[in-house]
Amino acid sequence: MAPRTNPSERQRRLGAELRKLRxxxxxxxxxxxxxxxGERSRISYIESGRLSVSRNRLHLLLREYGCPPGPYFDELMSMGQASGKGWWDEFDDTIGPAARDLAELESRSTVLRTHEPMFIPGVLQTEDYARAVLSETERDPQLVDRYVQFRLERQRILATDSPVTYRAVIHEAALHVRVGGPEVMRAQLLRLMEASRLPNVTVQVFPFKSGVYSAYSQSFAIFGGVAPELDTVYLEHPRNSLFLRDGDQLDEYAKMFEWLCELALPPVDPDSVPEAHTSRDSLSLIQHIMYAL
Structure with missing residues (x-):
């Protein structure tokens, strides 16, 4: 089998973990x-994600590398046997490798933590809001339609039989930006409150009054699973999105997210009665902004 030229993020991550263990x-x-x-080059190709390794050989390598049985071992085996195919294959004609990697990573994660300073997170966006955002960078209506469909399909991770545990900290600025106009924003803010009714979804608003914090200017997402060693930080950029795997970087972003949660308003609880809001919380702020539109 010839080495692949464009390995997926999952394939690159498996190779990086095998190199680390070796x-x-x-x-x-x-x-x-x-x-x-095999030849030495075979190991190099495997560790760069350019060459697959069979189940038996992967098991052999992990054992010989001293990887103990447990969630980390099992998840590496699962990564090695995954086909990489999914609903995102229907969009191969439209989306790039980074978007496919993102969709696959979302599908394999059990916990997703995200911070957004200027926009509502993609998996919480309404169709009209998503269309308004994507139309700013793409003028072809057909491509916009495909991008919107892809973004809406990603939202299935919130409502499967085993949905992801989703935590979002959204800066107050994102609630004030009138994407698509007042009606679109009202529907979007209502969607935030409706999504928060899901038992696996937690939404917090980071208010202006909390002051300046370094995370303001950067959106990021932390994908987690049964093996913390395989957590991934995703940084979206217009040209080259980044997937961070280094342990120190993961710790830094995890601490940053928890600090954001500490500074943010209490989570949205759409089922609470009005008189229960004795102090300012995320729900009351969203409602205030929605009514002011």
Missing amino acids: LRARMSSDTAATLLE
Whole structure:
């Protein structure tokens, strides 16, 4: 099998983890290649995500690298056997590799934490809001339609039989930006409150009054699963989105998110009665902005 030229994020991550484990075991590429009865270049291709490894050989490598049984071991095995195919394949004619990687990562995660300073998070957007946002950068109506469909399909992670645990901190600025006009924004803010009724969704608003904080200027998402070692930070950029895997970077963003939660208003609770709001919370702020539109 010829090495692939454009490995997916899952394939690159598996390769990076195998390299990390091999180096931790102080095993050379030549020795690892001997285990697979192959050339040294084979290990290099596997570790760069350019070459797949069979289930039996992956199990052998993990065992010889000293990876103990447990969630991390099992998840690496699962990553190795995953086909990478999913509903996102229907959009191959439209979306790029980073968007496909994002959709696959969302589908494999059990916990998603996200911070948005200027826009409502994609998985909470209404169709009209998404269309208004995407129309700012794409003038072809047919492409906009496809992008909107893709974004709406991503929202299925919130309402499957095993939905992702979703936590969002949204800066107050995002609630004031009149994307698509007042009616679109009213419907979008209502959608925020409706989504918060889901038991797996938590929405907090970071108010202007909390002052300046370094995370204001950057949106990010932290994807987590059964093995914390495989958590991923996603940073969206117009040209090259980034997937961060380094442990120190993961810790930094995890701490940043928890600090944002501490500074943000209490979560939205759409089922609480008005008299229960004795102090300012995320719901009362969203309602205030919605009524003022």
